[in-house]
Amino acid sequence: MREFSYHRPKSVADAAKAFSSKSEARYLAGGHSLLPAMKQRLNAPSDLIDLSAIKDLKGIKIAGGEVVIGAGTTHAEVAHSTEIKKAIPALCVLAEGIGDPQVRNRGTIGGSLANNDPASDYPAAVLGLGATVVTNKREIAADSFFKGLFETALEDGEIITAVRFPIPEKAGYAKFAQPASRFCIVGVMAAKTKSGVRVAVTGAGPGVFRATDIEKALASSFSAGASLPAVKASGLSSDIHAGAEYRAHLVGVMAKRAVAAAG
Amino acid sequence: MANPNGIGASVRRVEDNRFITGRGTYTDDINRPGQTYGWFVRSPHAAAKIKSINAKKALAMPGVIAVLTGADMAADNIGGLPCGWLVKSKDGSPMKEPGHPPLANDRVRHVGDQVAFVIAATREGARDAADAVEVSYEPLKAAVDAAAALKPGAPLVHDDVPGNLCYDWEWGDKAKTDEAFKNAAHVTKLKVINNRLVPNAIEPRAAIGEYDRASDRYTLYTTTQNPHVIRLLMGAFVLHVPESKLRVVAPDVGGGFGSKIFHYAEEAVVTWAAKKTGQTIKWTCDRSESFVTDAHGRDHTTEAELAMDKNGKFLGLRVHTIASMGAYLSTFASSVPTYLYATLLAGQYSTPAIYANVKAVFTNTVPVDAYRGAGRPEACYILERIVENAAREMKLDKTEIRRRNLVPAAAMPYMTPVALQYDSGNFAHNLDVGLKAADYAGFAKRKEASAKQGKLRGIGLSTYIEACGIAPSAVAGALGARAGLYEAAEVRFHPTGTVTVFTGSHSHGQGHETTFAQVVATKLGVPFENIEIVHGDTDRIPFGMGTYGSRSIAVGGVAIVEACEKIITKSKKIAAHVLQTTADKIDFEDGVFKDKASNKTMTIAEVAFTAYVPHNFPHDTLEPGLDEQAFYDPKNFTYPNGCYVCEVEIAQDTGEVSIASFYAVDDFGKVINPMIVEGQVHGGLGQGIGQALLEHCVYDHQSGQLISGSYMDYAMPRADNLPSFNVSTTEVPCTHNVLGVKGCGEAGAIGAPAAVMNAVVDALSNLGINHIEMPATSQNVWQAMQGATKKAAD
Numbered sequence A: 001m002r003e004f005s006y007h008r009p010k011s012v013a014d015a016a017k018a019f020s021s022k023s024e025a026r027y028l029a030g031g032h033s034l035l036p037a038m039k040q041r042l043n044a045p046s047d048l049i050d051l052s053a054i055k056d057l058k059g060i061k062i063a064g065g066e067v068v069i070g071a072g073t074t075h076a077e078v079a080h081s082t083e084i085k086k087a088i089p090a091l092c093v094l095a096e097g098i099g100d101p102q103v104r105n106r107g108t109i110g111g112s113l114a115n116n117d118p119a120s121d122y123p124a125a126v127l128g129l130g131a132t133v134v135t136n137k138r139e140i141a142a143d144s145f146f147k148g149l150f151e152t153a154l155e156d157g158e159i160i161t162a163v164r165f166p167i168p169e170k171a172g173y174a175k176f177a178q179p180a181s182r183f184c185i186v187g188v189m190a191a192k193t194k195s196g197v198r199v200a201v202t203g204a205g206p207g208v209f210r211a212t213d214i215e216k217a218l219a220s221s222f223s224a225g226a227s228l229p230a231v232k233a234s235g236l237s238s239d240i241h242a243g244a245e246y247r248a249h250l251v252g253v254m255a256k257r258a259v260a261a262a263g
Numbered sequence B: 001m002a003n004p005n006g007i008g009a010s011v012r013r014v015e016d017n018r019f020i021t022g023r024g025t026y027t028d029d030i031n032r033p034g035q036t037y038g039w040f041v042r043s044p045h046a047a048a049k050i051k052s053i054n055a056k057k058a059l060a061m062p063g064v065i066a067v068l069t070g071a072d073m074a075a076d077n078i079g080g081l082p083c084g085w086l087v088k089s090k091d092g093s094p095m096k097e098p099g100h101p102p103l104a105n106d107r108v109r110h111v112g113d114q115v116a117f118v119i120a121a122t123r124e125g126a127r128d129a130a131d132a133v134e135v136s137y138e139p140l141k142a143a144v145d146a147a148a149a150l151k152p153g154a155p156l157v158h159d160d161v162p163g164n165l166c167y168d169w170e171w172g173d174k175a176k177t178d179e180a181f182k183n184a185a186h187v188t189k190l191k192v193i194n195n196r197l198v199p200n201a202i203e204p205r206a207a208i209g210e211y212d213r214a215s216d217r218y219t220l221y222t223t224t225q226n227p228h229v230i231r232l233l234m235g236a237f238v239l240h241v242p243e244s245k246l247r248v249v250a251p252d253v254g255g256g257f258g259s260k261i262f263h264y265a266e267e268a269v270v271t272w273a274a275k276k277t278g279q280t281i282k283w284t285c286d287r288s289e290s291f292v293t294d295a296h297g298r299d300h301t302t303e304a305e306l307a308m309d310k311n312g313k314f315l316g317l318r319v320h321t322i323a324s325m326g327a328y329l330s331t332f333a334s335s336v337p338t339y340l341y342a343t344l345l346a347g348q349y350s351t352p353a354i355y356a357n358v359k360a361v362f363t364n365t366v367p368v369d370a371y372r373g374a375g376r377p378e379a380c381y382i383l384e385r386i387v388e389n390a391a392r393e394m395k396l397d398k399t400e401i402r403r404r405n406l407v408p409a410a411a412m413p414y415m416t417p418v419a420l421q422y423d424s425g426n427f428a429h430n431l432d433v434g435l436k437a438a439d440y441a442g443f444a445k446r447k448e449a450s451a452k453q454g455k456l457r458g459i460g461l462s463t464y465i466e467a468c469g470i471a472p473s474a475v476a477g478a479l480g481a482r483a484g485l486y487e488a489a490e491v492r493f494h495p496t497g498t499v500t501v502f503t504g505s506h507s508h509g510q511g512h513e514t515t516f517a518q519v520v521a522t523k524l525g526v527p528f529e530n531i532e533i534v535h536g537d538t539d540r541i542p543f544g545m546g547t548y549g550s551r552s553i554a555v556g557g558v559a560i561v562e563a564c565e566k567i568i569t570k571s572k573k574i575a576a577h578v579l580q581t582t583a584d585k586i587d588f589e590d591g592v593f594k595d596k597a598s599n600k601t602m603t604i605a606e607v608a609f610t611a612y613v614p615h616n617f618p619h620d621t622l623e624p625g626l627d628e629q630a631f632y633d634p635k636n637f638t639y640p641n642g643c644y645v646c647e648v649e650i651a652q653d654t655g656e657v658s659i660a661s662f663y664a665v666d667d668f669g670k671v672i673n674p675m676i677v678e679g680q681v682h683g684g685l686g687q688g689i690g691q692a693l694l695e696h697c698v699y700d701h702q703s704g705q706l707i708s709g710s711y712m713d714y715a716m717p718r719a720d721n722l723p724s725f726n727v728s729t730t731e732v733p734c735t736h737n738v739l740g741v742k743g744c745g746e747a748g749a750i751g752a753p754a755a756v757m758n759a760v761v762d763a764l765s766n767l768g769i770n771h772i773e774m775p776a777t778s779q780n781v782w783q784a785m786q787g788a789t790k791k792a793a794d
């Protein structure tokens, strides 16, 4: 790790101000993506602006048919929230399946979304449930937030403050973990929402995407027994753990499991 | 009264207190006065010429002390890293031993090869400066896969090794084996790959080099399993420094699994550089570096054939193996696919004719050497996989084919056709115990229950035998070993009755401080708490060959017993003098010397006191003091053996394999500490299951880049990959050592892969699948199932 200056602002405004005054600043949340990259010297920011002292980024609220999760909320807090368990249990299942206890106790939803690792879990929830990403500047709909491999709609210095999840009729999440990293080879969130069925797939491709063919098939019957169209391998990722063909197959299997889990 | 902490008791490990509370002292925990830090510049290429190295910028950076290169080493006449075992090709020619410079000269031969060494005031500073060293490379084509490296026209790893062939070795009786195949009613054939593994000890390697000008002595603190071996190899071959001027300390070491046996370049570089620069230098490997510098394990491709008569009786086994050596010959690399492999191809069976041919090949990859089991897992895997396939082809039950071929207990000692003589073992009994424990008879029901849940269930067996405690030295020497294979011990009584034991074995997780103390407590009748076990320092311990090959209790432990016997012999003389009788009239039991005639007694503590305060002492016949040394050179290997039964379930929709149950029955001879032994079995099984289902070292076939170069891609087994193990031991004592022990360190890793893979193949056999390569990842299994379904459809 190279040397850097450390800042710990108390408000979102101060954080944004600190960011804009530095040449190569980075926000630091749970540090569970950023710090490993810095240790490997893949990343060497001049300044780290730690968001963990900002109270406004914390907490879980249920109001107006929505679950609102502060960007600084850890995976463990989401996993163990009794309110979320009642409203969107699939979200707790997803959070509980991220990494290990150490990762869940540090890593945050905001950090995970800003990072947008193509194999991470949360993007499937945000896209699959049609959530809205709230920042210090605007609100961004899930469908326009993710821009592929580690890219998002966030502008330089923009801070995610919260994520608003509309409560679906039902939703389920199923993950097929990569054996080494335990990130997703394929993760599928399948939800029956007021505006229709949404199926979001993470891990399989260079970024989270909606499986529209599967959505159509489930629109008529959102049930585990529904026959789902085969998923095409073209455009999906291939690595030593899973080729595109296998990933395509797993999307179908995980979609079925997700629907079954939705109950 | 038996000692409550003596042999046979599950004494809690005394070393765990410090380990668990973070008070262990590992090499990186040691900080010497004025210490500086080293960082290696390493090759990013699998094969390249070094055109130039420019350290100007690096040297100008703050805190940078020196940048050293291969040219500096050559100027100081530093030698190459030696290989400790000479193997000869079948035509009698010696193996090719190309140069293995500690810092590259003009060529780099694997990603991670060390190119230059940067010394600076801080670790980060050294790393920054290493980034600033400008190395100009001319990349060359790489030879990555061993089989491809043998083909004509393959890029050469070493210009002076034609065809990349290190040796073409054979073992066994070829003519007799060929004859057996002519008479066979059936021949089963199988080609298997034994997947390359990265050892991944929890503690990365580290080394501190220190030089004392006043005494002209070097000290090397290092993460090794055998400090004396490092002192010998580094002193005699690399630095050309006599042993008396070298001290090697291996403090607490956090796991090795073989990877810390070898003499590594970094050890020689820090030691040499300490004198050259006048600095004490610490180098600590980071995990990414470990992946490309710790010697890897396995990496065999084998074609095997088993000849049988019409009743499934084995007539002959023929095996052709290609073994990757990596870019250089690591310390014991040459012995692994030869004397530690082909000699075990009889397994537990009475196969009368066996022939093995092994081609060892240089490739542009990290050197390959001994890894938990070393050669024996490869032998067990090929044998147990082919036996299981043979059973299927002969339409015999997998237990029946084994029963027809197991060496009966009555045949012990049994001479195999591959040079080993098994001293003891009751293989059929282990099989019975294993099958009963695993409820083999009830398998069909469990398979049905799994099927109802959409899962394919399979059951797999493996029987293994290993040869531990390589010995005797004379035999090993005749086979090419360039070292002795005995062990040394010293047992020192102190005047007030406490005991320090100095052992040449080295504990890096095995719990010697506990087990060895139990042995001494039993032998000398001294309270367990009064015994201190010391290892890992060449200045304190008479000599040692270290810990590997499950040799510690069978060789090191026995050496301690021999020293204890000398203590008792001398003590009897002292007691006889004090009790006014003769030594032959003295009995010794539970720490008390008794004159059989008068019933007068003297405790061993009293004897020790008398030895050091010799007021009433037989000065004309004895020297004062009570401190004895022993060197023990075993008469034979020891032969741990056992039977493993594994059941797996395979999810039909994803191909995911999970282990439903695992039963291990092991004969380790006499067990000193059942709890520690159980722990060793668990660890070995974890590694064996890891190899079977998860671990896979993958190189890019073209570029030679290591793809599985971190835990993001290299899958280590975790608790949730493993079942709750069911383990037991059947103790058939070893016949040729006084403890009756055989060793237990590697068994699990040797026997488990075949048991797991046999279960996987069993689960899939209805689909017409008769083999699948390790690791049986979900994708591999799914692809095999897809292929089988497609074949059925065509």
Ligand SMILES: Cc1cc2nc3c(=O)[nH]c(=O)nc-3n(C[C@H](O)[C@H](O)[C@H](O)COP(=O)(O)OP(=O)(O)OC[C@H]3O[C@@H](n4cnc5c(N)ncnc54)[C@H](O)[C@@H]3O)c2cc1C
Pocket (backbone or CB within 6 Å): A026, A027, A028, A029, A030, A031, A032, A033, A034, A035, A036, A051, A071, A072, A097, A098, A099, A100, A103, A106, A107, A108, A109, A110, A111, A112, A114, A115, A117, A119, A120, A121, A122, A158, A159, A160, A161, A181, A182, A183, A184
């Ligand atoms: C061993 C291990 C296993 C893991 N397993 C999984 C897994 O199974 N599934 C999974 O999904 N993830 C996994 N992760 C990643 C983990 O979930 C991380 O916590 C997450 O990706 C990043 O969140 P963080 O809070 O740690 O962010 P940090 O690492 O602190 O930051 C990540 C990036 O986001 C930026 N950032 C952080 N907060 C904000 C904000 N509020 N607004 C704007 N930008 C921000 C930072 O500047 C940085 O660029 C694993 C990580 C580890 C170390």
